[in-house]
Amino acid sequence: MKNLIIIGKVFPEPNSTAAGSRMIQLMDSFLTQNYQITFLSTASISENSFDLSSKNIQFQNIILNENSFDELIKNQNPDVVVFDRFTTEEQFGWRVSEQVPNAVKILDTEDLHFLRNAREKAFRQNKFLENSDLINDVFKREMASILRCDLSLIISEFEMNLLIEKFKFDENILFYLPLFGEVKKPKTSFPERKNFISIGNFLHEPNWQTVLQLKKIWKNIKNQLPEAEIHIYGAYASEKVFQLHNEKEGFIIKGRAENVEYVFNQAKVLLAPIPFGAGIKGKLFESMQFGLPNVTSTVGAEAMQGNHDWNGFITNNETEFIEKAVLLYQDENLWQISQENGFKIIKNRFKKEFFEPHFIQKIQEISENLESHRNLNFLGQILQHHTLQSTKYLSKWIEEKNKK
Known part of the structure; x- marks a missing residue:
C-alpha cells in the first residue's frame, strides 16, 4: 500500500x-x-x-x-x-x-x-x-x-x-x-422560493468586503422589492458582522449555514459582488451545482464559465448589478434559463x-x-x-x- x-x-x-x-x-x-x-x-x-x-x-x-x-x-x-x-x-x-x-x-x-x-x-x-x-x-x-x-x-x-x-x-x-462538481437538481421551483442570499467564511477577507458591498447597495434593491430580504450566511461571523444585521431593512445576518443545499434551495437569487480574490469561488460553484442563479463580479466568475453562458449575470457596475438582481428575482423564464446554464457549466467543465x-x-x-x-x-x-x-x-x- x-x-x-x-x-x-x-x-x-x-x-x-x-x-x-x-x-x-x-x-x-x-x-x-x-x-x-x-x-x-x-x-x-x-x-x-x-x-x-x-x-x-x-x-x-x-x-x-x-x-x-x-x-x-x-x-x-x-x-x-x-x-x-x-x-x-x-x-x-x-x-x-x-x-x-x-x-x-x-x-x-x-x-x-x-x-x-x-x-x-x-x-x-x-x-x-x-x-x-x-x-x-x-x-x-x-x-x-x-x-x-x-x-x-x-x-x-x-x-x-x-x-x-x-x-x-x-x-x-x-x-x-x-x-x-455534480449537478444536484433542486425540488423547489421558482414560485416556491423567496429572498436573496450571500454566503462565505468570514475569516476570508474578500467575503467580508463582499458583505460590505451588499450593505451599500441593498436599500436600492429593497426599494424595488419591498417584500424581499437578503440572508447573509457564513462561518466565523464576528461581532462586526452581526452589527450589520437590520431586520427593518431586511438585511439578515444568519451566521453559519448548517445545510448549504437546503439554504440554496429556499432562496431565489445569490448575490456576490466580490471585489477581489483568486481561484474558484466556492459559493458560485455551489450555486451552479444546486441550481441557484446569481449575480456576481468578473473576479467572482473568473475561470468558471469557459464558452458557456453564465447562470445569471456578471457585472462590475453597481447600478447594473442592482438592475440585474431585481430582474433575475422577478423574471421566471430568465431565472430558469440561468439555472440551466449553471447545470451545463458543471456538467461540461467540472466533472x-x-x-x-x-x-x-x-x-x-x-x-x-x-x-x-x-x-x-x-x-x-x-x-x-x-x-x-x-x-x-x-x-x-x-x-x-x-x-x-
Whole structure:
C-alpha cells in the first residue's frame, strides 16, 4: 500500500470553506488508488473539522520548528507528500527533502495567494491592478515554493495561463485540477422560493468586503422589492458582522449555514459582488451545482464559465448589478434559463472523471521518473539547495531558542 502524508495549515472544514471541500476531494482521489493517508497539522481540531477517521485517514498534530517532525516523517516514509499551501511548504518542505528525498512533493496552491494579495492591495488603494503589482513579496515566496515542488496543483484556468504565459513556468511542474462538481437538481421551483442570499467564511477577507458591498447597495434593491430580504450566511461571523444585521431593512445576518443545499434551495437569487480574490469561488460553484442563479463580479466568475453562458449575470457596475438582481428575482423564464446554464457549466467543465484519471497518471509518471523529472526543473534544484541552507538554519535557531 502506498503512503501519503498531507501537511495542512488547518484540519479541513468542508462545511466552512471551499478549501476544505477541495482537500476532501483530493484525499478521495488518493483513496481510490489505495493510498494510506496521514494528515498532519500544527493546528488543533475544532468542532467544525471533518471527521477524518470516517475515511480511515490517520491524523496527528505536529510542532513547528521542532526536530520531532524529522523522526515522524522518516518513520512514515511516504511515497507522496502534499502541502496544502505554500506557507506549509516553506515550514516543512526542507525537512521532507532532507528526511525522505525520494517522496514526490506536491503543492496544492488552492489559489494563487500573490494574485489575491495584489488585487486586495489595488482594491484598498482604489486603483486598477497593474502588472508591477503582481511582483510582491508573496509572489517571490509562492513562486519559489512552486519551483521547489515536483508538482503544483492549480485550481483555476486563469491562474494556470498566468503562470505559463506571463511567468514562463514549465507546464511539466503544473497541473490544472479544479473543484469537482455534480449537478444536484433542486425540488423547489421558482414560485416556491423567496429572498436573496450571500454566503462565505468570514475569516476570508474578500467575503467580508463582499458583505460590505451588499450593505451599500441593498436599500436600492429593497426599494424595488419591498417584500424581499437578503440572508447573509457564513462561518466565523464576528461581532462586526452581526452589527450589520437590520431586520427593518431586511438585511439578515444568519451566521453559519448548517445545510448549504437546503439554504440554496429556499432562496431565489445569490448575490456576490466580490471585489477581489483568486481561484474558484466556492459559493458560485455551489450555486451552479444546486441550481441557484446569481449575480456576481468578473473576479467572482473568473475561470468558471469557459464558452458557456453564465447562470445569471456578471457585472462590475453597481447600478447594473442592482438592475440585474431585481430582474433575475422577478423574471421566471430568465431565472430558469440561468439555472440551466449553471447545470451545463458543471456538467461540461467540472466533472471528476475529466480530471482525476489524468492526475493519478501524472503522479505515477513522476514517481517512476523522479530523478529525470527533477533534473528538468533546474531552477527548482537551485532553490532547493539554497532553501535547505537558509530555512533549515533559521528553523534550527528558533528550535534552540525555544529550548532555552
